[in-house]
Amino acid sequence: MGVAWLFLGLCIWSKQSYGASVLDLAELVSEYEDEILGRAVGFTHQDPEPQNGGEVGHPEEVHNWDTQLELGQVAGVTTDLNDDPVVFHRGPVVWDMNSFTPDNKLSGQDQPPIPVDTILTIDQFTGKVKSGKGANLFYMPHGIYIDQDRNTWVTDVGLHQVMMFPPDSDVPSLVLGERFVPGSDKQHFCKPAAVAVSKSGNVYVADGYCNQRIVVFDIKGRYLTEIKGDWTIVHSIVLFEEEDTVCVADREGEKISCVGAGLNHPQFMGARILDIPNLGRVYGIAGRGTALVGVTGQGSTPPHGITIDLADEGRVVDTWGSELQNPHLMAVSREGDTIYVTEIGPNRVRKFDVVAPQDNIFNQEM
Template sequence: MKAPSSLLSVGGTEEVRASWRVDNSASDVAAPLSSGESAGQQHKMAARRLLWAATCLLGACSGDQRLVQYEEDIAPVPARPQHVEGWPRDLPHLGEVSGVSVNPAGQPVIFHRGPRVWDASSFNSTNHFQHVSEGPIPVDTVLVLDPEHGSVRASWGRSLFYMPHGITISPRGDMWLTDVALHQVFKWEPGGVAPSMVFGQRLQPGSGLGHLCQPTAVAVASSGVVFIADGYCNSRVLEFSPQGVLLRVVPQPPEFLSLHVPHSLALVESLDLLCIADRENMRVVCPRAGLEGRSRREPPAVTVQEPDLGRVFAVATCGSYVYAVNGPTSPMIPVRGFTVDPLSESIVDHWQPTSTALRNPHALAVSPNGSALYVTEIMPNRVLKFALRRG
């Protein structure tokens, strides 16, 4: 076999190994090859991983246990989503199911629009919501589901939201909700009777740093740092401290990164990446998150953009892999799920439900323990469960 680069040599069929010398000190790292992939694809993935490891060894990535963490995170083969037939068993009539997340107890939580529908009459040319006079949605819009049967365990959100979009639940149980009609993002703490933080101005779209315009999604780091995708109008991502202080706008000079409807966000903290479903650019793009500080020479964003990817609606992470779903793009591009490896900048798997086809996926989420994945759709308004299994 031919080595992927001059730095790499193949040892049998089990691993690719790189050796180099820095300041008269030799370094050596190996990346494992897994069964079920072509040799060329494996070598591309291994080469990317080795280059990442070399970057860590040279001190360009953060953390005291950089390589140890790296090896622990990339070693497992990604779990394949397998559709759980017959789930949910008993679920009431749903409106457009725009968002899903999973709480620390492993319960999927969905955000739906009840009787309200987003159509051509919903917003005017300046992005103002046109049905304010109808008031907020008069039904519970947040539903907590039983992970085994899919029945509703709890619900709330009646008369609070105008056009639900995204939901994210942090590791400590804080719930972040986006409303594209209100142009706001809300943080609800466990047991709270009112939001503890609000971003954006009620019913007022804008492009200034104090405004949002149809915000789509939120990602929350374990440190409490918050990323808000702002969204349909501004096509930017805002980074805030845990106290709500604006830290950064993505993209910003000298970043060569142009977003077109950042529709969903997912953090790969072990690799310090913020992965974005860049919907209308039909790609998954992952700039450096900067959770452990930023350097003057930031690497270019990781980009996954392949002919069959189409318009990417949602992303979620499990370990160092990213799961994604596309939506209707063209008759030549199937609507389905993807498993993405950011380090090789490639799609490593495709997946679908077994007894039905995905038609209009809008959101997805992975359970905290990595055992389940949930996908929600709009028209048909439904939620699907997939078991994540390896081997």
């Protein structure tokens, strides 16, 4: 793709700057001990002053890339191991004010599931559908994630369930949650929104619209624990495994929060690392290198994309995507050179190439 195309690992994500990173666990341990001694843990945050100083890869939209796609409400997107985007859409079903009862139960439980393929793999270059599956399984698709073993994880907010599909399978081998039953205990979710999976097999479920928590399972679906924070709607999550950190898009809280993931240091699971407030309604987040990218929807700010450098105390270093209308969730390619953003009304998948110097925060390590 040429030297000019920078990995979304934008200069933010480089291990060369790991010692200065806000996600340095040695520093976190020290700060956590300070908290136990009575001093506050956290990082000083000032209101962001967006800038693009040349070391940050800047996402530029590839116009008309998705014009051949016919999609319903496009809820989620991820990338497979070939870096093709995989979307999760709702076909003819629309989430509106009548979709759920006041107690968060799906109104159309007596209706058949969505009859079309809801999980579509799209060619990263042509924008054409390569394959599809998921017909007659889902009621209200939301989040999607493909792990390192090519398993596909999805959430359905109508079913209140999380499902895992093995590679090349049309049938889920693991289902978490009780069908159509919302709840807040170890066996139930309430409109789960997203999933992230570690290489070691920890499954982090953003739960979600009602419960304001992250629920953690092992790869077999056995409940491990939950993480709670000062969150309103846990709409999207991203895992920075090497830094033992999970970040949350708190949509209505208009902030991003990063806490300990507990992979290498279980005692620090849920420990506050960083809050980035006053961002607007953050719908989706994704990450690569030291770069944390997000999209904001209609609210206190117009819809747009943001790039945050986690190695620089969560500073907003770039804004982009001024033509976004109603962004929902997003993904970063595994090479870090492309961002995909889903939109609901218009029902689209928008592609952004990351243009940057060869050494930028999308390919840096912390």
